Amino acid sequence: MSEIRRMTAGRILPESHGSLARGVPSSAPGTIFTLTLAGGVALGPGEGRTVVFGRNRPEVHVCLGEDDLRVSRRQGALVHLGKKWWVHNHGRVPIRLPGSRLLFENEEPVPLEEGYTPLFVRGSNHREHLLEIYVTGADGRRPAPRHRDITQPPRIWTLDEDERLALIVLGQRYLLHEPRPQPLPWHVAAAQLAELAPEAGWTRKRVEHLVVGVRNRLSADGVAGLTRAEIGEPVGNALNHNLLRELLLSTTLVPPDLAVLDLAALDGDERPQE
Known part of the structure; x- marks a missing residue:
């Protein structure tokens, strides 16, 4: 030896x-x-x-x-x-x-x-x-088995209807499990949202305002990596990337949520042609 x-x-x-x-x-x-x-x-x-x-x-x-x-x-x-x-x-x-x-x-x-x-x-x-x-921990033992205990679900964050739709569109690449996903640019997300809900008045500013509001709310509740002070410059897509990862890890957003995009596309196909 x-x-x-x-x-x-x-x-x-x-x-x-x-x-x-x-x-x-x-x-x-x-x-x-x-x-x-x-x-x-x-x-x-x-x-x-x-x-x-x-x-x-x-x-x-x-x-x-x-x-x-x-x-x-x-x-x-x-x-x-x-x-x-x-x-x-x-x-x-x-x-x-x-x-x-x-x-x-x-x-x-x-x-x-x-x-x-x-x-x-x-x-x-x-x-x-x-x-x-x-x-090993303070008592020198591994955690005891808890085979029959009720499973603790992840904390699911509350989103209103507009926030959820905006974040599904913004984070669709994550929900699609694309390799190395990134959030959609604000203007692209706004354009898609305007197609999904023309009557809702979606603009780049409105999308950004809603998403920043969700980031601030989760940051105040203890989620890390959602403020410029934590990330430092240049920020790039890091804040929205961290937000979307948290929403997926907490199962606040899940892949079946993409159905709203499919339904919207179906509605568009069924509209009468001018």
Whole structure:
């Protein structure tokens, strides 16, 4: 066993170990479990304790992407400081965290929350290498099974009829599951809305006013990424993109909502020709 492995004083997890997403055995609070296809380690907390991961199996604690030259030999490290575990990236490619957060080489480390966290490193030929992490909570146990408990639904945001129609049109590319979707431009959305409901007086300004109102309302209720102050300049489509993602993730908008566009097209086909 290499020197770097002896330094951990941790426990080796074999390649056959089941996914950490299913939980971990009872352990001291703050214990970190790490796992890849090549196995992993479990290590108790302690100031300065470190778990190194990367491609070079003899020189890391956890081997990741062993046969993929896009993964750095020492891609990153998990370090225990100030009662938390922190993710450091020392590799050339970014590490993707939950929420699509990218951690780049030598950026400030990111703290890990208790429970399960998957990290991804993109390799060659569109491969994605997974590093599973689980940090035990204050009682050192995984959450208890709750097989029979009632499912908690997502919070669905209240939209009035005009707001809903405007956002369905604005976000139709998201509802269609297009790759890398973007919101429609204001003027395009307004033109489509005017075709759907000619009597409603849809204009670019009206669409923008309604959508900004929804953004402000959700931002005041705790949804992140909906204000210029949070995003910074240039804003581009980021505010509407974040709004539409929240509306889809909360199931406020769902793909069947696109039926209003199909019905409108059908109505247009059935109108008498002049």
